[in-house]
Amino acid sequence: MRKLGLAPLVFLCLAASPALALSDKPYLTAADVDFAAMLPPPPAETSPAGQRDLQFIIDRQKNMTPERMAAIHRDLDQSVYTVAGPVLGAKFTKENFPMAGAFFDKVVKDAGVGVGPIKQKYKKLRPFQYSKDVHTPDDIAKAAGGPTYPSGHSTTGALVPILLGMMVPEKREALYERGWEYGINRITSGAAYPSDWEGGHITAELAVNQMLKNADFRADFDAVKAEVRKGLGMN
Amino acid sequence: MRKLFLVPALWLIATPAFSLSSEPYLKADKVDLIHLLAPPPAPGSAEQARDINAVLNAQKARTPETTKRAEEDAKVDLFAFADVLGTKFAAGNLPTTVAFFRKVNAERGEVVNVIKDCWERPRPFVADSDIHPPGTMGKDTATFPGTKNVAPHDAASSCRPLEPIPAYSYSYPSGHSTYGAMTAILLANMVPEKRSELYARGWEYGRNRVVGGVHYPTDVEAGRIEATVLVTLMMENPAFRSDFASSKAELRRALGLTP
Numbered sequence: 191m192r193k194l195g196l197a198p199l200v201f202l203c204l205a206a207s208p209a210l211a212l213s214d215k216p217y218l219t220a221a222d223v224d225f226a227a228m229l230p231p232p233p234a235e236t237s238p239a240g241q242r243d244l245q246f247i248i249d250r251q252k253n254m255t256p257e258r259m260a261a262i263h264r265d266l267d268q269s270v271y272t273v274a275g276p277v278l279g280a281k282f283t284k285e286n287f288p289m290a291g292a293f294f295d296k297v298v299k300d301a302g303v304g305v306g307p308i309k310q311k312y313k314k315l316r317p318f319q320y321s322k323d324v325h326t327p328d329d330i331a332k333a334a335g336g337p338t339y340p341s342g343h344s345t346t347g348a349l350v351p352i353l354l355g356m357m358v359p360e361k362r363e364a365l366y367e368r369g370w371e372y373g374i375n376r377i378t379s380g381a382a383y384p385s386d387w388e389g390g391h392i393t394a395e396l397a398v399n400q401m402l403k404n405a406d407f408r409a410d411f412d413a414v415k416a417e418v419r420k421g422l423g424m425n
Numbered sequence: 426m427r428k429l430f431l432v433p434a435l436w437l438i439a440t441p442a443f444s445l446s447s448e449p450y451l452k453a454d455k456v457d458l459i460h461l462l463a464p465p466p467a468p469g470s471a472e473q474a475r476d477i478n479a480v481l482n483a484q485k486a487r488t489p490e491t492t493k494r495a496e497e498d499a500k501v502d503l504f505a506f507a508d509v510l511g512t513k514f515a516a517g518n519l520p521t522t523v524a525f526f527r528k529v530n531a532e533r534g535e536v537v538n539v540i541k542d543c544w545e546r547p548r549p550f551v552a553d554s555d556i557h558p559p560g561t562m563g564k565d566t567a568t569f570p571g572t573k574n575v576a577p578h579d580a581a582s583s584c585r586p587l588e589p590i591p592a593y594s595y596s597y598p599s600g601h602s603t604y605g606a607m608t609a610i611l612l613a614n615m616v617p618e619k620r621s622e623l624y625a626r627g628w629e630y631g632r633n634r635v636v637g638g639v640h641y642p643t644d645v646e647a648g649r650i651e652a653t654v655l656v657t658l659m660m661e662n663p664a665f666r667s668d669f670a671s672s673k674a675e676l677r678r679a680l681g682l683t684p
Contacts, residue, residue, distance in 0.1 A: 224660070227614055228653045230606075230624040239625065356460055359583050366463040367472060388646065392653050395461055399654050402457075 211413065212292055213406035217300045222400045225304040229392055232314050232339035232385050235321075243383040247317050247324055250378040258378065259327075265375040266333060268343060270294035273350040273372055277364045278422065287421050293414040297353065298346050301397040305345055308389070309337040318380040326380035334381045340389030341382040347372035348394035357415040360424065444671075445524055446664035451532045455658060458540050459576075459583065462647050465546045465597035476641040480549045480556055483635045492559045495633040499562050501530065501604055505630075506612055509622040510680060518679040525672040529611065530604060533655060537603055540651070541595035542576035543584035548596040550638045562637040566593045599640040602648025603655070605630025610656045615673040616682065 233239035264272065270290055275282050284291050316338040318326035326334075335342070351369035355362035373387045382390075401407045419425065466472035487495075498505060503526050507514045516523055550556040550563050557563075568590055578587040609627020613620040631648060634640035659665045677684055 223657060228610060228657055230609075230628065230649075231621045233625070234621075237625070239628070351463065352461060355463075362583070363464050363467060367466075367470070369463075370472070388649070391646070392650050395650050395654055396657055399461060399657065 212289070212296060212410050215406055217297065217401045217404050217407040217410075218303060218397055220303040220307065223304065223396050225308055225393060225396065226311055228396060229304075229308055229340065229389055230385075232312055232383070232389065235315075239385065243385050244317060244321055244324070246384050247377060247380055248321075250374075251325060251380065254378070258375075261371075262330070262375045262379045263327075265343070265372050266330065268298060268346045270350055270354070273347060274354055274365060274368065277361055277368050278354075278358075278418075281421070287417060289414050289417045293410055294350060294353070296410075297349055297397075297401070300401070301345055301349060301394065302342070304393040304397050305340055305342050305390070306336070308340055308393070312339050313337045314339045316381055317383055324380040330379050330381055338382055339386045340393050341373070341376060341386035342390065343376040344373040344382065344387040344390030345394045345397075346390075347376070347387075348391045349398065352394060352398050353411070354418070357411075357418050358422065358424070445521070445528060445668045448664050449532060450529065450659045450662050450665040450668075451536065451655065452658075452662075456536055456655070458536065458651055458654065459543050461654060462540065462598065462651060463643075465544050465641075465643060465647070468552075472643070476643055477549065477553050477556075479642045480635055480638055480640075481553075484556060484638055487559070487636060491636055494629075495636040496560050496562060498601070498605075498630050498633040499565055499637065499639075501601065503608065506608065506623065506626055509619050509626050510612070510616065513680050514676075519675060521668075521675045522672040522679075525668050526608060526611070528668075529607060529659070532659075533603055533607060533652075534600065536655065537598065537600040537648075537651065538594075539576050540598055541600070542574045543578075543582065544595065544597050545585045545588050545591075546595055546597040546644075547591065548593050548639055549641055551591070551593055551596075556638040558638040562639050563593070566639055568592065568594050596640055597644045598647035598651050599631060599634050599644040600648065601634050602631030602640070602645040603652045606649040606652030607656055610652060611669070612676075615669075615676050616680065618682065 233243060235241075235244065269284075270293075271283055271287075273294075282290075314337050316326075316331075316334055318324045318331055347369040350372075351362070351365035355365045358365070373382075373390070376382045377384055377387060466476055503523065504514060504516065548563075548566060550558050572590050572594075574587060574590060576582070576584050578584050605627040607627075609623045612627075613623040616623065628649070631640075631645035634645055635642055660669075674684060
């Protein structure tokens with residue numbers, strides 16, 4: 191019994207150990223990039239751009255299907271396995287690629303210095319909070335953290351293809367296409383506007399641009415790249 | 426002919442107000458937009474079909490007013506932002522500001538063309554014969570004789586294989602959108618009182634390229650992202666920050682705003 195219990199424990203330790211090797215310092219700090227000075231202010235709801243934003247959601251929701259709603263719920267999760275899984279295949283799991291998950295969790299968390307403070311700067315209402323014509327399932331509405339601009343999910347949906355696309359250029363276009371779908375699902379849920387997606391996308395590009403200058407980041411990036419390529423049978 | 430060019434150029438250099446840094450704002454080796462920006466949608470993909478549809482819809486929705494606006498924005502004119510900043514925002518009052526934005530824009534052009542030549546995406550009106558740019562908007566994107574492809578096309582670059590130079594310059598990303606967004610970001614950091622309006626005007630630059638059928642929405646989006654990255658990179662350069670500060674001071678003085 192004891193022996194049987196130990197074997198998976200040892201296995202787990204082994205699997206988990208590379209993840210522990212990631213840098214414990216942030217890849218990006220608030221002092222590195224002046225996100226507030228760079229990001230466009232979100233359009234006011236009543237402006238032409240704001241009205242286009244809202245109409246886009248309403249049009250998408252008119253064509254809602256059960257399959258789309260299932261995809262929207264699946265895409266609530268922001269792990270790299272959920273974002274990139276449809277492109278990299280069923281084997282792209284936490285068990286097989288532990289370091290990738292830990293790395294992207296850290297990237298998303300550290301890029302948060304470009305998301306959280308900007309959300310608080312503008313305090314823009316979520317589409318479903320602003321308009322009765324937007325219908326968002328209760329669980330998604332409850333889980334939507336903080337103001338709408340920029341979209342954290344869209345930031346993740348851009349961070350993953352940018353960085354994984356650098357690691358696996360063979361799948362780069364498909365990863366971006368999937369990142370786009372991930373952002374569109376968030377918009378279609380009524381929890382984000384297209385302009386929130388754009389803000390999230392810009393945040394992601396600025397964050398990666400800065401992170402690439404960080405030696406700790408580059409070392410971790412290289413280790414994760416090796417794990418991903420080896421696991422996918424690429425050299 | 427040559428003299429006509431030289432005289433104003435010398436005058437520009439000799440005027441003390443034009444004491445901008447002579448070094449480039451962007452260090453070319455620090456810009457890796459080929460790997461930061463999404464590749465454009467591939468021919469035949471669903472994303473490409475969406476893009477074409479969006480351009481066709483914008484064409485259908487054109488009015489004489491929106492067409493005129495799109496044609497005006499085809500010119501890269503800093504003073505388009507007088508819509509927001511008023512009549513005091515005029516060339517005569519702003520020699521340093523004009524020179525500053527001209528330098529920013531020249532460096533933008535070099536960077537953007539590398540990316541365009543890397544991806545080699547044909548313009549909407551080249552890809553789809555139902556798309557017709559108004560006036561000279563299409564013709565204005567024609568390449569010059571002797572134009573060279575400036576992107577790296579070696580195996581490591583992830584660029585598409587080198588093609589012969591086409592009749593019209595490539596589509597992705599949109600240089601006008603980059604220009605409009607960069608100018609908006611910089612002006613908004615000089616005149617934060619008008620921040621929202623300046624961004625809206627700069628973003629309109631991009632939309633007008635789609636109205637004119639010379640760019641796809643994804644070109645415009647990539648152009649805007651590129652703009653924020655380029656401004657961020659420029660801001661890291663002390664020479665840029667110094668010139669930015671001089672222009673800002675001049676601009677705020679001309680507009681009658683507090684320093």
